[in-house]
Structures are given as structure tokens and as C-alpha cells.
Amino acid sequence: MTAADVPYDFDFTVESAYGHALELLAEYDPIVDGGIHLDLACGAGAIAAQIESRFGTSYVGVDFDQAQVDRLREAGFEAHQSDLESPDCYEALRELIAGRPVASITMLDGFEHLARRDGIGDALGRLSREHGCILVLSVPNVTHRDIAVKLALGSWDYTSTGLLDQTHVRLFGERQLEKDLAGYGLHRIARSDVLLTNSDQHFPDDHSALQQGTTIEVLLSELRDAAEPNAAVNQFVWACVAGPRVPAVAAEHAAAGPKFTVLIRTQGRRVHELQEVLTCLSAQSDQDFEVVVVAHSVDDRLVIGRLVDDTPAGLRGRIRVVHVDRGNRATLLNIGFAAARGRYVTVLDDDDLVLGHWIETFSVLDRKHRGQVLRSLAVVQGASRVDVLGQPGIRATTSPEMPYEEEFSFVKHLSLNQSPFMTLAFPRALFRDFGVRFDESLTTTEDWDYLLRAASLVGVADSREIVAIYHHWAEQESSATEHDAEVWRLNELAIRRKIDSRPLLLQAGETRRIRQLVESEHLYREITAQVPATADDPDRAEALHRLISLLESRSWKATSPLRWAGGVVGRGRDARGAHFTDAQAAEIQQAIAQVERSRSWRLSRWLLRK
Template identity: 35%
Template sequence: MRRLIISPGPGVALRSASHGLDAGTTVVSVFAGPPSEAGPAERLAMVAEVARDRAALLRADAECLYFAFADPVPASTVVQVAWALNRIAHDFDEIWLPAGIGDRRHSVTAEAALRLRGSFRRVMYAEHPDAAALWQDAPTLKSVLAATRFAPPRVPDHERCQAAEHEWTWDLPAAPASPPTVALLPRPAAGREGGVFLSVLMRTRGDRPEQLRHALASLVEQTSRDFELLLLPHDCSPDAVAAEVDALPDWLRERTRTVPVAGGKRATPLNAGVRAARGRYFVALDDDDEALPHWVQTFADLEAATPGRVLRTGVAFVHLDGSRPDVTLPADFDLVGHLSESLSAFLGLAFPLDRLDGGELRFDETLDVCEDWDYLLRAAQLFGVANTPVVTARYLRWPDVANSFGGYPAPTWQASWRQVHDATDASFLLLPPGSAVDLRRLYAAVHDAEAELEALRAAAGPPE
């Protein structure tokens, strides 16, 4: 039996779930990092606490892991903890999770652990520094559990619990079946269950009818029809697109909905489209883009092979006037590289819809541009990325037709870049396996370049 005990911090599993410690057990302590504003003394105290915890767990023949999450806890940490736990959870047959009794570290850990999905057995344990007193008064413990939003649907009777001195554990129902990825709690959505695979979100200002017709025609030519279309007229009348909708073939017109959006910036219609979408995934195709006939099918093939991930395909950048050669972005996805600049095209990215509920992941409506890059950075850390180099779409540069690159001045782009960088710097980073190699390589390259520059300066001598 491979058992994982998820502990809010060092020492909790030892105090509250010690009867689960044996040679087949691994304990992961989530909040094992010092507070972000900690001084040297606080940091040393946390190191000492981790060392004591590690020594005690090793004496019990248990393995131990430590995540460097810290206090205070931002609201987004629930999703980040769930992502980190998901990376290891499916190596185990049984998972013990805390009930969430205690400070916010406990409640965040409990909520994140409840979001894991898999075939493993689930056991909840009651963690509390006063577990001994609570054990003497079982109704008190029941009332504490009932008051937490993370307690099971029915607080178990005494007979259904197991106790080792002052420790309580009880079985939870099996987790709903889903792919081995972080599965965030779903929201009710009419038509989502058993619906289409892909929701295509198409933003339009209603001022590019020729380009809109071309984009819609590319959808008509799809080899897979497992998609719906949401037209998102932004700050314009729905009448601006009505004629184009009426001209669609019957099968596509029946799958098309128009969702007018007023106010806001570029991200506002995207959030409206995500709220209205009924597919398992969504993708954005603007009204001046072109999807190649295998666009939807390629996304579907990626999902079948690696469900639950962000799906990434190749995209060609095409200047229709021939002023520049066609360009494609890097075929492989590199999250470390994306921290510096966007290396993916929005229309080549499909995002899982059922796993984006609860307000954890929305397009940032304060950004003037770069809303797709910002969203991808967060989604890629949560779900991982399934990638194919196959080019499935074309980002078209039409002669004499404005687009986001030409429609916003350089200072606006620079401000949005800084905003995305600042948001990334202010949050935890969850990098996929292999990233450490890339970071070491980058660090070595910078070190070598600095050394070479210093040697050149020394050889040149002091300035005259």
C-alpha cells in the first residue's frame, strides 16, 4: 500500500495522523516555507522545524517531501497547491487529507486536496493541536468538523472512525472519475455534461465584414464538427453580424450563439464567452484569423492522448500582401521561455473549461493587450501543456486592416508587458519537470557572458 499523507505543515501529520506512518508512507508538508517577510530568526526557526519533522518521520520509516509555500496565503494559492499535489498524487494507492481545522494554511491544504481526482482511496483525518481534549468530548469534535466547509457530507459516527490514542480518521467517498490532472470543482452549467468538445470564441467589433466572412468560412470547412461557435460582438450591435450568421450552413448556424458584450477591454468578451461556453474546452479565433480544416480535429486528438491539459498547436503568421515571409513560433512549449515573452499564438491554444470554474482563472480585464499571454502563463502552471508542432491555423495580417499589433502604440504594449511580468513576479511559480535544467543552463550562459565581458574590459584597459 503506497500511502500519501498531505500535511498542512511540518509536525501536523506526526501529531494527528501518526498511526498512518509506516514504511509505505510518504508525508508531504505543504506550507514548509518561511513567511515572505520573515527575518533571519524566523527563517532559521522554520529550517529547524522542518529538520525536526524530517528526523521524526525518518525514524517512523516514512518518506517526506516539503513544498515551500508560505504564509500569508494569497487567494490563488488553493489552485497552485492543488497543481503541486496533483504532480505526485497519482503515484499512490491511498491519500490522507486534512479536514481543514485550524488557520488558513489548514483550510487551503484541505480544499486543494479535495480537488484531486483519481482511483486512490481517500481518508480524511482531523488535525488539531487540542486533539486530546476533543477526543474526550466527541460531540465537540463533531461540531468542529460540521462547521468547516471541507467536512464530509455527513460527519461520521463513532463506530465508523478509527482512533489511535487521540487521532481520528474516516473514509471519504471515492473521488469522481476524471483524467489524472487537477480537476477544479465544477460549476453547474446547462448543456456542459455530454456537450460538444470545443467552444470557439470569436471576438468582433463588427467593422471587418470581409475578414469575418473568411474566418467563418474556415469553420465551415472543419473536418470535425464537434464544436460550437460563440460570436462576441464587442461594443457594437448584434445586427453587425446577423447577416453573416444567417449565411452559415444550417448545421453551423444551429450551433452558433451571439453574445453581445459592452464596455471593458480586450479580455472582457473572452470572460463573457467562457461563462457562456458549453464545451469541454474553449479556443479563441478572432474575426481576422483562419482555422485550417484539421484545426478542431487536431485539438481533439491531443485531448484524447493527454486529457485535461492545455492543448497547443502550431500557428503560421502570414502577411497576405507578401511583404514578409510566413513565420511559425517555436514548435515546443517552454514555460521558462514564456516567462520573458509570449511564444505561443492564441488561436493555437485550447483551454479546459470544466477545470477553470470557481473564479480562480479569468482573463485579466485590466490589461490593454497581452491578455492571452498572461492567461496562458497561469493555465500552463495549473494543468500542464500537451503540444504538437502541426500547424493548424493562420494568424493573418490583412493589408490596410488594423489589428492588435498596429492598433496599440508601443507604450501600451510595454506597459502590458511590465504588468504581466509584475504579476508573475508576485506569485509562486510551478514549473514542469526539466525546468531546472533550463534554468541552470540559462544561469551558466549569463555567468559565462559576464565573465567574457569582464575579460574584454580588462584587456581594453581603463578608458582614456
């Protein structure tokens, strides 16, 4: 018999699962006087010589195939034929062990071939526990990027060997393998996975979704890579030890829990404001939500505890407090989203207020647009903190304004965030299943960044209901004042570079907005071309250029809803640069002054920093 006649006769190499398995064994020094190494589903015994020469341990191979067993014996190694699918597997293995101490166990690329695994799984757990020995196993990863990309496009190609070996009867990703092993009382303590960017499933050669750099390849690869960390893992190679059995539970189709998680970030310095927020929540018309308070570096934790204790009983039992002593604003959000149990997560800072139908508005949207980002509206109002008879209070300093566009536009959000955090509810699946995390390298604008990435993946559903009051603290510290303008600018540039570096999915209707922007740019160029600076009237030409840049700016367009009447020099709230091409210099200067003095323009300067 030649090597070509024997299936799965692979040579030992350091780069293979065999080499990775031996490195894990070496890390835990499996040398026991008179001990044996038990190699289950050993096949041709690729590691036999390495085990005996490297560790001085007697190799014992076990396989169902008698031909493989005979071949090992001819090579001078102990080997036994045994049915690893038998429910009596444990007793059969104990018999061949014959009272000798087991120093270590391996089962390399065998588990996936067994239709009935309970017998061998029970035996592995019991033997590892009884002998206090390590188990190293390797299993192909069915969640490799190549398989995921091809399956997304309808391809599933079995092969004679490899990730989709036609003899595999059980397929594993990391979570399924962990769950199955835990059911047998086996728990991973180390790993040395085999990584392959291009697996044996990386075919055909002309498959565009597999060719590096194509738009579809970049998009699908980024989605897969973000979802969980094993996209390039070809084989899981794990070291396990015995521990408690954890009964396997089938995946739930619908996880029990509230519909919404309200995430509140606080530093414990705005006690009265946080109390107002909890009062707003207790009065919600829809109570299908939980509250997760993420307290960041709070010196007096009892303050938060007392506020929770003072809330009505119906709400108090749904509040959890998570204390965090590290990281920045984005860190708190990642921790809070990880702790959330709701189908959606909405973020409410401790210095803003929501109206009684806030949750109800999201719930109505969910019934028609499940799985999308849910969006409502807020008004902006100036506020200050005051003392009233020795008690803290909040005083409005301006009338409420509604500067945000009623309909979400991804294209417009690329330049200016039009959606305060509390007006959004994000599907938790984005965090849990897509791996979309808040960027902890950002010290500001982390909400804008997350919204852009979320909206590109799942779209946004709009409600035109005003459900919140976004406070503008003119004299007190807030997120807008903790960092200077340069920090805000650098974070904004980082987000734009990130967006520019990857393909984007756009919701239906966004191409219309792109066309409008392009047409606006063409109009701007046509207007400015008509009014070159000349020696006859250089001041007028320069002023007209200035006015056009103001009226065509994103800030002026974004605050159009605030200009209910009047507009600019009697030309309406939507006055454009083209309206002034024939105007006299004095009228142009008057229009510039009117724009720069307007309430909407001043508010837009603040919105850019929020």
C-alpha cells in the same frame, strides 16, 4: 442544571451567527401586530431576549431536546418540544402556531444536524409562503480554506463543536445549500456571513500548510481562494423568502456538450474577415465544437446576424451570438468563457485563419493529454485588405514564416509569448472550477497572462502541426496598433510583477531550461570579461559588447527557426557571442548590420508587440 450541562449553550454576541442573523432580520423589519417569531432548533434560545426586546415580537422556540425547552420556559419564553425530522413537521408546527401570524423564522445551526430534512424543508417553504415572512438560517461552511488545505494533505479532524462538529450529518458549501433550499422553494435574498480567516479547524499550530507565508500555504490558499469566494466564510447566514420549487438534480459526472467551444471576438468592422473565419470553421474535419461570437459594441447587430444566417445549416445551429457593450478585450473573454459549454475553449479572432485540421489536432491531443492546455503551431504572414471588382478581399504581402518554438517552454514564455491565441485550447475547468479569469485590468497581452497562469496549473501538451495563419496587418488597424508601445510595456510589467508575487508550479523539464539560461548568462559574463574596452581598440570592444547583446537576446533566440541557412557572417543560424571573440572590428560591425537587417530580427520586433 448549569449552563455547562447544556450542549451548544452559546451566548449571544454581535459577531456571532446570532448577531448576524438579527441584523438581517432588522433589515427586513419583521414587526407584525400580534405576530410571533418562530425559532427552530432553538437550543438554549440565545436570541430569545433580543427578539422580544428589539422587535417587540413574541418569541416561540422549538427544539427536540425537552431539557432545552424546559429551560426556556423557566426563563419566561414560550417553547415547544417537536421532532423536526418528522415527515409531519409542517402539521406539528401549524398546531403550535395556533393561527397566529408568523412575522419571521430563524433556524440557526440546526439544518446540518438533521439526517431527514425533507419534512422541515417542506415546512419552512410552506410557512414562509403562507405568512409572507422572511426566513434566516445559518449553516457551517465545509468549504472553508482551513478544511480544504488540510483535506488536500490527508487530514479530516472531527471536533466536538465547530465546522466539523461530530454530530453534523450533512455538510454544506454554498452551491449545495442553494440547491437544497431551492428544492424546498426557498431562495436567498441577502446574506451576512460570518468570516474567520483562521477557523476552529486551524490546527495543529505547527502545520506548515496553515502557517501564513510558507510557500505551500501561499500556493494552496491562492488556489482555494480563486476557485470560489467562500474560503474565509465560517458560517453562511442567509435571509430567504419563498418562491418556486426547483427540483434538486444530482451533480453530473460528465456534463453534456461539445468537446470544444470556439470563441470569436469581433467589433463587427471586419465583416469579410469574419466571413472567412466562419468558412474555415464550416470546413473543419472534426465538427465536435460550438461557436460563441462575442460582439463588442457592434452598431449594426444585423450584420452579425446576417453572417450567421449565411453559414451552412450544420454550423449555423451551433453558433450563439453574445452582444456586449462594456469592458475591454479581457472582459469579452470572461463573458465568452462563462457562456461556453465545451470541455475546452479556444479563441479565434476575426482577422486570422485556421486550417481544416485545426479542431482535429486539438482532439488528438485531448485523447492523450486530457486536462492540459493543448498547443499547436501557426505561421505568421503579412496581409492587407484590398478591393477586387468592388468586393472586399485579403491579399498576402509576405511568405508564411514559422517563428514559434515547436516545444512549449514556460521559462521562455516568461519573457516572450511563443503561442498565438488560436494555437491554444484551454480546459474550461480552469475557468469553471479553478476560478482562473482573464485580468480585466490589462488592455493588451491578456492572452499571454492567462496562458502563463494556466500552464503553471495544468501544464501544456504540444502538437507540432501547423494549424493556423496569424495575420500581420502592416497598414491596417489591429491589436498591435490600437495601443502605443508604452501601453504594451506597462501591461508586460504588470504581468511580470504578478508572476513574481506568487509561487509557481513548473511542468517536468523546465528545470533543464533554467539551467541552460543560467549557463548562458555565465558564458556571457565570461566573454564580456575577456574583452574590456581599452584605449588600444575601444571601438572593437564596444561593438563586440553590442553584438553579444544581440545574439544572446531573447528575440534573436526565439526566431532561430527562421534562419534556415547562412546565419551570421557564415557562422550558422545559431551563431553566439563566443564565436566572435577573436573577430576583427570590421567583421563584428558586419555581423551587427547583418543581424539588424535580417528578416527574423525585424519580425521579432513585431512579435514582441503582438
